[in-house]
Amino acid sequence: MGTALRYTASRQEAMSIVNDSFLKVFGHISRYTFETTFKGWLRRIVVNTALDHYRRTSRELPVIDPDGPEGQLAESDANIISQLTAEDILNLLNQLPPQYRLVFNLYEIEGYSHEEIAQQLGLSVSSSRVYLVRAKEQLSRLVKHHFHQVNERSCR
Amino acid sequence: MKDPVDKTLADHIRQTLDDYQTPYMLGAWEQFDQQRRASKQRLMGWYRYAVAACLLGGMLVVPLWLADGPLPTVSSSDLVDAHRSANPMMNEEATARSQSTRVDAPISTKEPKTTLLMPERTKRTQLAEWSSSRVRLPDSDGNIGRLSAPLHTSPEPNPPPNPPITDLPNPNHIDINRLPIRSVEPITGLSLLTPVWPPVTPATPTPVTQIEQATASTLPIDRTRRRQVTWSVALAPQSTYAQNSSPSVGIGGGVFSEIALNRRMSVATGLSLASQALNVRAPADMPIPLSGKQLATTGVQLLAFDVPVNLKYRFGKLNKPLFHLSAGLSSLAFLRENYAETYQIQQMVPVIVSGSDGQPRPGWRNETINETEFRSADAFSSIYWGRLLNIAVGVERPLSQRLLFSVEPYLKYPLGSLTQQNLRLGSAGVSLRVVIR
Numbered sequence: 001m002g003t004a005l006r007y008t009a010s011r012q013e014a015m016s017i018v019n020d021s022f023l024k025v026f027g028h029i030s031r032y033t034f035e036t037t038f039k040g041w042l043r044r045i046v047v048n049t050a051l052d053h054y055r056r057t058s059r060e061l062p063v064i065d066p067d068g069p070e071g072q073l074a075e076s077d078a079n080i081i082s083q084l085t086a087e088d089i090l091n092l093l094n095q096l097p098p099q100y101r102l103v104f105n106l107y108e109i110e111g112y113s114h115e116e117i118a119q120q121l122g123l124s125v126s127s128s129r130v131y132l133v134r135a136k137e138q139l140s141r142l143v144k145h146h147f148h149q150v151n152e153r154s155c156r
Numbered sequence: 157m158k159d160p161v162d163k164t165l166a167d168h169i170r171q172t173l174d175d176y177q178t179p180y181m182l183g184a185w186e187q188f189d190q191q192r193r194a195s196k197q198r199l200m201g202w203y204r205y206a207v208a209a210c211l212l213g214g215m216l217v218v219p220l221w222l223a224d225g226p227l228p229t230v231s232s233s234d235l236v237d238a239h240r241s242a243n244p245m246m247n248e249e250a251t252a253r254s255q256s257t258r259v260d261a262p263i264s265t266k267e268p269k270t271t272l273l274m275p276e277r278t279k280r281t282q283l284a285e286w287s288s289s290r291v292r293l294p295d296s297d298g299n300i301g302r303l304s305a306p307l308h309t310s311p312e313p314n315p316p317p318n319p320p321i322t323d324l325p326n327p328n329h330i331d332i333n334r335l336p337i338r339s340v341e342p343i344t345g346l347s348l349l350t351p352v353w354p355p356v357t358p359a360t361p362t363p364v365t366q367i368e369q370a371t372a373s374t375l376p377i378d379r380t381r382r383r384q385v386t387w388s389v390a391l392a393p394q395s396t397y398a399q400n401s402s403p404s405v406g407i408g409g410g411v412f413s414e415i416a417l418n419r420r421m422s423v424a425t426g427l428s429l430a431s432q433a434l435n436v437r438a439p440a441d442m443p444i445p446l447s448g449k450q451l452a453t454t455g456v457q458l459l460a461f462d463v464p465v466n467l468k469y470r471f472g473k474l475n476k477p478l479f480h481l482s483a484g485l486s487s488l489a490f491l492r493e494n495y496a497e498t499y500q501i502q503q504m505v506p507v508i509v510s511g512s513d514g515q516p517r518p519g520w521r522n523e524t525i526n527e528t529e530f531r532s533a534d535a536f537s538s539i540y541w542g543r544l545l546n547i548a549v550g551v552e553r554p555l556s557q558r559l560l561f562s563v564e565p566y567l568k569y570p571l572g573s574l575t576q577q578n579l580r581l582g583s584a585g586v587s588l589r590v591v592i593r
Contacts (some may be wrong), residue, residue: 001178019188081168086176108166136162
């Protein structure tokens with residue numbers, strides 16, 4: 001569920017991805033070889049199901065111009081970063097555009113290469129690189145904004 | 157400055173999310189299980205309907221194929237071979253035939269140069285003519301008719317008329333081994349070989365039976381002869397019964413086809429639907445469960461999809477109203493299976509009773525409460541192969557040249573249990589059928 005939550009904006013969608021993933025697991029359990037851990041196999045299925053979900057819904061998503069202007073770049077402190085919890089991170093990831101979120105997840109967390117990401121999402125490799133940079137920039141800004149809000153609340 | 161921060165952020169996110177586990181959501185498993193069942197049912201539903209469609213297609217296509225199937229090719233060489241095998245002299249003449257040379261028998265100039273060459277037509281037409289008018293083909297017993305007249309005159313312009321039969325020589329006087337054979341080029345379609353008659357001598361008109369029998373017995377069997385297929389539409393008021401049930405009235409109907417095996421025997425098959433409803437009482441010797449909830453009756457509503465395969469035998473004179481007897485097996489599935497199970501529940505209800513002293517006192521009274529539960533089964537959840545024995549007797553009366561009306565009392569006797577409730581479900585009724593010939 002944690003994996004699915006990274007790829008979707010809502011818990012309901014994540015639940016749907018998890019259910020679909022388990023349907024695939026039950027349907028193709030005979031294909032599981034004990035060469036990898038079951039957790040890894042399941043995780044890969046969840047990621048692939050999330051990608052399928054993205055492909056189905058991607059027509060509805062707005063196309064992002066990777067060369068478009070971005071907001072002010074932010075630099076977040078390492079101290080602030082270490083205070084982020086998993087829920088905070090998921091909230092921040094949800095505020096990213098879906099394409100940015102996907103590229104960030106696939107590259108930084110799942111360890112896909114840009115070539116693989118480009119192939120999976122139907123992008124060019126350069127677009128994948130740009131999306132990653134933009135995702136990181138936006139995430140840094142969001143982190144700083146997040147802690148600014150937290151500090152304001154604590155001051156009151 | 158920015159890159160190290162990004163790296164720190166990415167590392168922290170990776171590490172945090174790798175260890176992150178969401179708490180179990182209540183109802184998640186139930187939701188998944190529901191989705192899994194729906195997915196399975198969807199697949200099974202498609203599978204069942206696909207099987208039903210295949211059955212339906214098969215039932216309809218096989219008779220159509222028998223009725224209008226592709227005609228096998230019968231080449232002229234087949235015919236020649238057949239003649240040759242019957243007449244050794246044809247083998248000897250084979251080479252001479254191709255050059256149209258006649259060596260042995262002198263031929264009169266008056267000889268009729270009739271050439272039995274059929275005009276260029278489709279094979280279907282030729283074969284139809286062949287089988288219908290000119291040649292009596294081997295019947296089921298292998299008896300061969302005789303060639304009553306030459307098939308056709310040649311397509312030559314102004315062909316000479318066929319010789320009158322009286323001019324033909326008496327074949328008893330013909331040395332058959334000396335008859336030359338000629339063919340007319342080009343050999344197209346069903347061109348035939350014909351003997352060239354020796355000089356005409358007056359003779360009594362005698363059928364050329366000897367030649368014909370020699371050749372006709374080996375005429376190619378008409379492999380295009382098609383089985384007669386008839387179609388019929390039936391409506392059948394019926395009574396359905398099962399063990400511990402009173403008979404109830406239902407209605408059925410369907411489309412049937414009948415493939416003639418010979419003049420009296422045929423195979424009948426088709427598809428029928430029957431709406432059946434009955435009320436089944438629970439067996440009297442059924443033990444009372446500890447819960448006190450005992451099944452009393454079950455109301456059953458069924459829509460049965462029946463595929464019978466019957467053998468039909470006609471008896472009586474063929475030109476008079478025919479009685480027939482048919483028997484066979486039915487396979488069936490249910491498109492709709494609804495059950496209303498009525499349970500009787502024994503309950504102790506508190507009541508106020510008057511005691512021996514006339515004072516009201518609390519007490520208990522045993523009451524029976526009826527409770528009904530509804531259940532249904534999926535369409536085509538089970539297919540019962542050959543589970544009904546069909547027996548029917550019927551009579552047919554012609555309505556017009558192409559229509560027959562048939563009344564057929566029938567009985568469907570269960571050979572095993574049917575339905576989800578394992579009912580031994582049978583039916584009897586009268587099938588009113590219009591047969592299209």
